[in-house]
Amino acid sequence: xxxTDHRIVGTGTVEEAGDRFEALRAKQRIVKVTExxxxxxMVLDHDLMRECLQNPAVFSSEVVTxxxxxxxxxxxxxxxxxxxxxxWRQHLARYFSPKQMAKLRPRIEERTRELxxxxxxxxxxxxxxxxxxxxxxxxxxxxMGLPVEELPKFLEWEALALAPSPDGTFDADLQVGGIxxxxxxxxxxxxxxxxxxxxxxxxxxxxxEWEIDGVAPTDDELINCCLLLFLAGLDTVAxxxxxxxxxxxxxxxxxxxxxxxxxxxxSMDDIVEELLRFYAVPEIGRKLAQDTEIDGNQLVAGDLILxxxxxxxxxxxLSPGADHVDFNRGPAPHLxxxxxxxxxxxxxxxxxxxxxxxxxxxxxxxxxxxxxGAEPRAYWGNVHGMFGLHLAGFGEE
Amino acid sequence: xxxxxxxxxxxxxxxCNAVDEDLFPLDDLGYVEFDTxxxxxxxEGPARRGADACPERxxxxxx
Ligand code: SF4
Numbered sequence: 201x202x203x204t205d206h207r208i209v210g211t212g213t214v215e216e217a218g219d220r221f222e223a224l225r226a227k228q229r230i231v232k233v234t235e236x237x238x239x240x241x242m243v244l245d246h247d248l249m250r251e252c253l254q255n256p257a258v259f260s261s262e263v264v265t266x267x268x269x270x271x272x273x274x275x276x277x278x279x280x281x282x283x284x285x286x287x288w289r290q291h292l293a294r295y296f297s298p299k300q301m302a303k304l305r306p307r308i309e310e311r312t313r314e315l316x317x318x319x320x321x322x323x324x325x326x327x328x329x330x331x332x333x334x335x336x337x338x339x340x341x342x343x344m345g346l347p348v349e350e351l352p353k354f355l356e357w358e359a360l361a362l363a364p365s366p367d368g369t370f371d372a373d374l375q376v377g378g379i380x381x382x383x384x385x386x387x388x389x390x391x392x393x394x395x396x397x398x399x400x401x402x403x404x405x406x407x408x409e410w411e412i413d414g415v416a417p418t419d420d421e422l423i424n425c426c427l428l429l430f431l432a433g434l435d436t437v438a439x440x441x442x443x444x445x446x447x448x449x450x451x452x453x454x455x456x457x458x459x460x461x462x463x464x465x466x467s468m469d470d471i472v473e474e475l476l477r478f479y480a481v482p483e484i485g486r487k488l489a490q491d492t493e494i495d496g497n498q499l500v501a502g503d504l505i506l507x508x509x510x511x512x513x514x515x516x517x518l519s520p521g522a523d524h525v526d527f528n529r530g531p532a533p534h535l536x537x538x539x540x541x542x543x544x545x546x547x548x549x550x551x552x553x554x555x556x557x558x559x560x561x562x563x564x565x566x567x568x569x570x571x572x573g574a575e576p577r578a579y580w581g582n583v584h585g586m587f588g589l590h591l592a593g594f595g596e597e
Numbered sequence: 598x599x600x601x602x603x604x605x606x607x608x609x610x611x612x613c614n615a616v617d618e619d620l621f622p623l624d625d626l627g628y629v630e631f632d633t634x635x636x637x638x639x640x641e642g643p644a645r646r647g648a649d650a651c652p653e654r655x656x657x658x659x660x
Binding site: 212226250254290293296297299469530531532533534535537539540541542543547548 | 614616627
């Protein structure tokens with residue numbers, strides 16, 4: 201089957217972002233998509249998705265999105281395949297392990313409390329701008345060892361690099377501008393640290409000590425890696441939070457369940473896991489390294505393949521009734537963070553941020569809803585996003 | 598009962614560890630530490646749930 205009406209990039213209702221794949225998946229595990237500007241395969245089925253992602257020798261990360269089939273630079277380490285990928289991954293994994301991440305908890309909790317307290321007094325907010333984008337950006341600065349005073353600057357660069365135009369597309373010039381600002385900043389920071397010899401208990405300092413196959417990485421390689429952490433860790437967490445809060449604001453019983461869980465001081469794990477499963481925001485790509493046949497389809501080397509993670513995550517083969525949110529489902533082995541050797545290295549951090557953010561919010565603001573007249577609009581592409589999320593119905597107003 | 602890890606598949610999701618940290622200890626990089634481990638009597642339930650939670654299907658239980 202070939203589709204000519206599917207688009208990677210688009211806008212619509214918040215529900216549509218994830219619902220778009222439902223009918224298709226019932227018919228096909230894999231489908232060929234022909235858009236006016238590009239052609240690619242799309243894998244919809246949970247098991248097939250896992251098997252492909254676990255096979256980097258065939259499904260190469262040299263290309264990570266069909267939107268950019270010929271990337272001019274290599275993001276490290278996401279665009280490296282094993283074995284080149286492995287030493288970078290090991291350095292980062294040491295830093296992003298569950299144990300390491302737990303050390304960040306007090307700072308994230310403190311910042312969350314400050315933000316929610318301010319928002320509560322106002323009685324309404326744009327959750328996206330005033331909360332969801334702020335938390336991961338502060339955490340990024342914290343992890344890197346950069347002063348929190350840099351926050352406004354980074355939020356500005358982030359908006360340039362990641363925020364779409366109203367039609368859901370991205371302005372390439374603005375995007376490049378934002379990215380170059382970030383690159384410039386890290387160039388300066390690394391040069392300064394080398395000159396002064398200043399080191400601390402943070403990722404930037406540690407990077408200066410790394411060796412990859414016995415040699416120190418160049419500054420260009422390190423900056424590449426910093427840029428990747430910046431691009432991969434901010435939007436994804438901000439949007440996962442926004443989709444989660446949109447769900448809770450529009451599903452009364454689920455919101456009450458979350459508020460009651462927080463009030464009872466019980467674990468947020470199952471709640472966060474289920475929201476991550478159902479609203480998996482990334483759509484990731486691979487490039488085929490050799491000819492392969494799947495379900496009678498002949499795929500050839502060089503073909504691009506898209507994996508909309510949300511599609512596999514809502515497959516009934518993963519868990520019965522996967523097409524709706526159920527906080528009592530138990531651990532479903534979903535692919536919200538991808539799979540295989542490239543499994544999102546920030547997954548433990550993302551989970552921690554989500555738990556603290558949802559807990560901190562519901563502690564102070566258990567009752568809320570969409571602001572009257574607000575009709576949040578979503579966009580999709582590499583990451584599912586939203587243009588804003590106006591919440592109201594709490595505090596003074 | 599024993600649990601075995603396919604080290605080629607484990608990619609450090611730590612979902613098994615989230616179900617039971619004692620049955621599924623992690624190394625410093627966040628990957629499962631053992632190749633095979635004995636499940637103490639009475640712990641079959643959590644062992645099964647931990648194995649089921651693995652997104653990579655890297656864990657298998659041996660009766
Ligand atoms: S859940 Fe699976 S992939 Fe993750 S650490 Fe455990 S065994 Fe490894």
